Amino acid sequence: MRLEFIDVKFKKQIILPKEYLEQLPKKVMLFLNIQFHDQYESIKKQLESCGIIVHTTRPKHAWHDGQILGCSVEDWSAVDAEGFVYIGDGLFHPKALLFKNDRPVFIFDPKTEKTRVLTREDITAIVRSRQGAKATFLVSKQVGVLITTKYGQSRLEPAIKLQEKFPDKTFHFLLADVIDFSKLEDFPFIEVFVNTACPRVMDDFEKVPRPMVNLDELGIVW
Template identity: 40%
Template sequence: MQEHLYTVFRRELAMKTKYVVAKAFVDVKPVLKKALPLLKGKIGIVTTVQFLHLMKEAKQFLDEHNINSTILGQVLGCNIEVTKNSDADSFLYIGDGLFHPKGLIVQKERHVIMADPLSNKVRELTKEEIKRFENIRYKGQVTFHSSKNIGVLVSLKPGQEHLVAGLTLKKKYPDKNFYILVFDDLNFASLEDFPFIECYVNTMCQRISYDDVNKLPRAVVDYSDLQ
C-alpha cells in the first residue's frame, strides 16, 4: 500500500523543470578582509549557487593571508552534504541570509562565520543563538517521544517531498498514531483544524523546524533528528 501510494504521489509531481543559475557579480575580497580576524584553525568554505564562481578567488585571498582553508562547495536548500566528511574547525559561509548558517549549526554543531558580499557585512553565530537552536531541538524530541498522536508534515514540492520518510515512522514507532498532512505551501493556520495532534514531525524544509517554530500550534521535531 505504501509503495503504491508513493508511486501515485510521484507521478502527480512529475513535471519538466528548467534551472537557471543567477550569478552574483560582486567583489568578494572586501568582505573576506573583514572576516580575517574571526578565521581560526581549519576553515571549510561553503556558499550558495549565486556565489559558487567566486570560491577559487576567495580561497586564493585566504591563502595569501595564511588562512588554512578548503573549498567544500555548494549548500543547496536543506542539503549540506558537502560538509559531511569535513574536519574543519569552523565554516566560512559566503552568501546572504541566515538559513544556511543555521543549518550548519544545527547539523554540524561547529563555529560558523558569515560573510555577505552583497551587504559587505560579517558576523558569527553567537553562543546564545546556538543554545536557542539546541533548546528547540531538545524540546521537539522530548515532546515527540512523550506524545501519542503525531502529525507528519509532508511537502508536494519537488526536492522537498519526503513522503516515504514520513510513512516509515509508523514501523519505527508502532505505539504512536501518525497522521500524514500533505501541503504544497504549508498553511500554519490550517493546522488548528487538528487539535488532537500533540506534536509534529517535519519532513519538509528544515527552516520550518527552527525558524518557523513559533508559527506552529504544537512542538515540532525535524525528521533528521529521529533518524
C-alpha cells in the first residue's frame, strides 16, 4: 500500500511575544512542528533581532532544519547553546529534547499563545522507569522483543543482534504493525520487553504490563 504524507500548514502568522523573548538565553537551538515550519525563517529572524544566537540543525529522520519529530531523541551537547526554543503545541515533542540534554526547553504554543518552560524534572518518572527496566533486563532470562512493520520504525536486523550480545537469555520476537500493550498480557512467561520501534513508546510505561527497555539503551545502534 502506498502512503503519502501531506503537511498541514498553520495559517496565522506567528509573532513571538515580548515577555517570551525576554526570558530566553542568548544562545538557543530552534525547533518547530512541521505544521509551523514554513515560518521557520521568520521566527529565526525575530530571535536574532533580539540579539539571540540561533543554532540550526536537522535531526535524524527530519526533512528540514529545525523540524522536530517525536522520535528526535538526540544528544545536542556539542552545540554551543544554553537552551531550546520550541514552537508548537503539546508536550510530546519538546520532551524529546530533554532525554539526552540537560537544558531547558522554552515553549511557545502558536495556537493558544501560551508559554511554558520544561526541564529534566518534567521527565523524571519516565527516566526512572527506563533505569528500572534496564536493571530488570540484566537479570531476566525470558525476554520479549517488540518489532513493528511500520515504515521507518522496523528494525529487525538490529533486534536479532540481541541474541549475539546476550547469549545467556532467551529472546521471543513479537512482530506486529501496531504495538498493542494489552496484547502483551498474552505472554505471562516474559519477564521484560525490549522495544525496537519508536523510542517514545516508553512514555506510556504505565500501560505496559512488565518493564520495557529501548534497544539503544542496551548498546545496540539502531
